[in-house]
Amino acid sequence: MGVDKIDLKKIKNGKANQIVFSETLEKLASKDRDIIVVTSDSRGSGKLVSFGENYPQQIVEVGIAEQNLVGVAAGLASAGKKTFAISPACFLTARALEQIKNDVCYSDNPVILVGISAGVSYGALGTTHHSLHDFAALRAFNNIIIVAPADNFETEQVVRLAATSKKPIYMRYGKKQMPLLNENNTSFELGKGRVISEGQDLTIIANGETVYPAYLATKKLEIEKGLKVTVVSMHTIKPLDTALIKKLASNGKPILTVEEHMVNGGLGEACASYLMQNGFTNPFKIMGIPDEYTVTGSQIEIFNHYGLSEEGIYNACIALNDRQNNTN
Amino acid sequence: MTEKALKLKSVFLRKQILKYIYSAKAGHTGGSLSCIDILNVLYNSVLNVDPNDFKNSTRDRYIQSKGHCVEALFVTLADRGFFPESALETLCRYQSHYIGHPTRKINGVEQNTGALGHGLSISVGEAIAAKLDQKSHRIFTLLGDGELAEGSNWEAFLSASHYKLDNLYAILDYNKQQITGNNSEVMNMNSIKDKLESFGWAVREIDGHNLIQLETNLNSGSFRKGKPNFVIAHTIKGKGVSYMEGNLKWHHGVPSPDQYALALNELNEAEALI
Numbered sequence: 001m002g003v004d005k006i007d008l009k010k011i012k013n014g015k016a017n018q019i020v021f022s023e024t025l026e027k028l029a030s031k032d033r034d035i036i037v038v039t040s041d042s043r044g045s046g047k048l049v050s051f052g053e054n055y056p057q058q059i060v061e062v063g064i065a066e067q068n069l070v071g072v073a074a075g076l077a078s079a080g081k082k083t084f085a086i087s088p089a090c091f092l093t094a095r096a097l098e099q100i101k102n103d104v105c106y107s108d109n110p111v112i113l114v115g116i117s118a119g120v121s122y123g124a125l126g127t128t129h130h131s132l133h134d135f136a137a138l139r140a141f142n143n144i145i146i147v148a149p150a151d152n153f154e155t156e157q158v159v160r161l162a163a164t165s166k167k168p169i170y171m172r173y174g175k176k177q178m179p180l181l182n183e184n185n186t187s188f189e190l191g192k193g194r195v196i197s198e199g200q201d202l203t204i205i206a207n208g209e210t211v212y213p214a215y216l217a218t219k220k221l222e223i224e225k226g227l228k229v230t231v232v233s234m235h236t237i238k239p240l241d242t243a244l245i246k247k248l249a250s251n252g253k254p255i256l257t258v259e260e261h262m263v264n265g266g267l268g269e270a271c272a273s274y275l276m277q278n279g280f281t282n283p284f285k286i287m288g289i290p291d292e293y294t295v296t297g298s299q300i301e302i303f304n305h306y307g308l309s310e311e312g313i314y315n316a317c318i319a320l321n322d323r324q325n326n327t328n
Numbered sequence: 329m330t331e332k333a334l335k336l337k338s339v340f341l342r343k344q345i346l347k348y349i350y351s352a353k354a355g356h357t358g359g360s361l362s363c364i365d366i367l368n369v370l371y372n373s374v375l376n377v378d379p380n381d382f383k384n385s386t387r388d389r390y391i392q393s394k395g396h397c398v399e400a401l402f403v404t405l406a407d408r409g410f411f412p413e414s415a416l417e418t419l420c421r422y423q424s425h426y427i428g429h430p431t432r433k434i435n436g437v438e439q440n441t442g443a444l445g446h447g448l449s450i451s452v453g454e455a456i457a458a459k460l461d462q463k464s465h466r467i468f469t470l471l472g473d474g475e476l477a478e479g480s481n482w483e484a485f486l487s488a489s490h491y492k493l494d495n496l497y498a499i500l501d502y503n504k505q506q507i508t509g510n511n512s513e514v515m516n517m518n519s520i521k522d523k524l525e526s527f528g529w530a531v532r533e534i535d536g537h538n539l540i541q542l543e544t545n546l547n548s549g550s551f552r553k554g555k556p557n558f559v560i561a562h563t564i565k566g567k568g569v570s571y572m573e574g575n576l577k578w579h580h581g582v583p584s585p586d587q588y589a590l591a592l593n594e595l596n597e598a599e600a601l602i
């Protein structure tokens with residue numbers, strides 16, 4: 001499973017994960033009348049206009065009312081409907097947080113919460129429209145699976161599995177076209193990290209739209225520095241694949257986490273908690289959006305500003321590798 | 329301002345909205361055009377605000393709850409001298425404070441908005457504080473009709489009448505459309521007037537593109553002593569550009585070069601007739 005197996009030309013063929021989401025859901029809904037979509041003036045941004053036209057009996061519109069969206073979805077799920085509640089991740093997981101906590105998680109109503117245009121996908125629309133808190137907020141709730149698929153393959157798998165889930169799920173993704181990351185690794189399980197490439201010198205654990213720049217950085221590291229890097233798409237943040245983390249950490253080599261989320265309380269801190277409590281002292285760094293007034297600009301500009309880019313991740317890997325060599 | 333001057337100003341501000349949406353390649357076009365007459369009248373005939381002393385505690389407050397129509401606010405503030413117009417060349421650019429929603433980093437902006445259904449509660453707080461301090465300034469809030477589905481508005485409607493906030497003016501940009509479709513199809517609001525009256529508000533219904541009606545009603549003082557004031561301003565989304573008017577596609581949308589030229593032509597013609 002070498003890094004060369006990925007055909008970078010595929011980036012041209014990649015779709016935005018949100019398109020894959022709606023296409024998959026429409027396919028499933030055509031065969032299953034119990035699939036219900038709930039929207040809050042969000043069907044356009046959710047790419048569900050065609051769903052609404054083709055399956056008018058399977059879509060419930062609540063208007064711009066995210067709290068009502070989640071509450072109504074909880075009721076539908078309680079009545080046995082396979083319910084997908086769709087709204088921009090920022091509003092879904094902030095405005096309706098208490099509905100998620102009480103009506104979905106605590107009451108065990110297996111709603112599939114779908115956060116669209118997650119992270120900083122909305123770019124220059126600013127902080128009101130960014131979701132950099134959602135992993136942290138939802139990780140603090142019992143009884144919810146949290147997933148951030150990286151590519152089209154993972155997105156499709158999550159939607160299919162979610163439709164049969166007996167447990168609440170939160171999935172979030174962005175708007176950018178995403179290339180297929182590893183065409184050889186086609187196994188997918190919620191709660192099991194997907195290995196994109198393997199190497200012995202360093203490990204990157206990333207999720208969502210940051211996996212791709214991380215992967216590009218490792219190609220460059222191999223060519224320019226001879227460093228071989230393992231890249232994992234840790235699509236499921238909760239439950240975390242600690243068995244895989246344990247295996248990866250056991251060589252003592254540096255670990256870098258990358259996420260489109262604030263550095264507080266997300267994937268990185270989840271990994272750190274596991275590593276620390278289990279005696280691992282690998283050089284370790286969390287990359288994400290720092291705890292400050294987020295710089296303004298497009299998603300790409302924000303990524304570049306905070307080093308969530310091929311170059312930024314490349315530099316972070318070199319720094320971590322130096323740290324490893326200095327402590328040896 | 330005279331009626332003629334106000335009318336000329338409205339056309340100018342519409343052109344400015346289009347200019348900066350066109351240059352930023354982003355923006356909420358339809359909703360900015362539907363509320364610009366309201367902003368024009370507020371900032372040029374109603375609000376007691378001083379661009380050079382914005383933080384003065386006696387100022388009237390304007391809180392734009394429908395924050396997505398930030399272009400309307402920015403061009404109005406620039407025209408009133410709150411900041412140089414050249415700042416708008418950075419709209420939505422890297423490291424600019426002029427982003428796609430109002431932020432308090434900018435002189436003249438009262439509150440950070442963008443998530444719908446927040447502005448009215450903040451306005452209630454401002455209005456209560458003014459009463460506590462026995463200050464006579466007024467608080468104005470602009471709401472979207474789709475936005476009214478957010479339950480927080482109805483919580484704020486209750487508290488505004490409970491606290492008899494007759495210093496509070498909520499203005500509804502009633503363009504009858506939101507992103508997905510007409511309000512009536514997405515989430516029916518009928519009848520807003522009855523609902524607000526039953527919540528204890530004094531309600532007036534006006535033409536939100538008639539500058540004199542806007543001016544008269546917003547400057548009239550409280551509509552009924554002890555009641556918060558609600559203005560249903562009937563508007564047209566995309567007002568002023570024929571191909572945008574009432575067309576859902578222009579909720580957010582950037583005109584092509586041809587469309588931009590066409591829009592400017594129409595506005596120039598309208599200007600010539602004033």
Ligand SMILES: Cc1ncc(C[n+]2csc(CCOP(=O)(O)OP(=O)(O)O)c2C)c(N)n1
Nearest residue numbers: 041359442443444472473474475505506507
């Ligand atoms: C809490 C929240 N939910 C969703 C959105 C996304 N959104 C932005 S504008 C808009 C439609 C607003 O419609 P309306 O209030 O009628 O405004 P207008 O027609 O004046 O543009 C939506 C759903 C948001 N900004 N905030």
Ligand SMILES: [Mg+2]
Nearest residue numbers: 473474505506
């Ligand atoms: Mg509207």
